[in-house]
Amino acid sequence: MNTLSYKTISAxxxxxxxxxxxxxxxELPLGRVAAIIANFLRGKYKPNYTPHVDCGDxxxxxxxxxxxxxxxxxxQKEYVRHTGYPGGQRILNATQLHKKKETRLVENAVRxxxxxxxxxxxxxxxxxxxxxxxxxxxxxxxKTININDYL
Numbered sequence: 001m002n003t004l005s006y007k008t009i010s011a012x013x014x015x016x017x018x019x020x021x022x023x024x025x026x027e028l029p030l031g032r033v034a035a036i037i038a039n040f041l042r043g044k045y046k047p048n049y050t051p052h053v054d055c056g057d058x059x060x061x062x063x064x065x066x067x068x069x070x071x072x073x074x075x076q077k078e079y080v081r082h083t084g085y086p087g088g089q090r091i092l093n094a095t096q097l098h099k100k101k102e103t104r105l106v107e108n109a110v111r112x113x114x115x116x117x118x119x120x121x122x123x124x125x126x127x128x129x130x131x132x133x134x135x136x137x138x139x140x141x142x143k144t145i146n147i148n149d150y151l
Contacts, residue, residue, distance in 0.1 A: 019057045020142035026063035034109035058126045059076040065102035065131035105130040
């Protein structure tokens with residue numbers, strides 16, 4: 001038996017194939033759709049997944065303004081940021097953040113599920129989020145993902 005046939009193949013930037021996918025987030029729970037988006041960005045569903053390499057796809061999220069939150073999370077869930085100045089802590093709830101920028105809820109949820117490293121920042125740049133059903137990435141021929149298959 002040839003033992004070289006059992007070598008583990010590690011993906012690198014030259015061997016990774018990156019696709020474009022469209023995910024419709026209309027009327028779906030925020031956390032569930034964010035977890036699925038993070039898995040596509042990470043590439044964890046691919047057989048040649050390598051943890052330290054950007055193996056994931058480019059993800060386009062449409063209808064992000066219509067995600068749902070259960071219970072009282074629209075009023076109780078808080079998003080904290082800091083301006084960098086003394087006393088500069090700013091807190092917004094989910095309703096206020098949604099009114100300020102309707103795609104920010106999905107962006108924050110997905111960013112929280114990615115690694116907190118340079119790789120995570122690179123993966124986040126592969127995400128495009130749109131509040132309505134229109135997007136400008138038709139030239140990349142993205143394939144539409146049925147999100148109910150992953151819930």
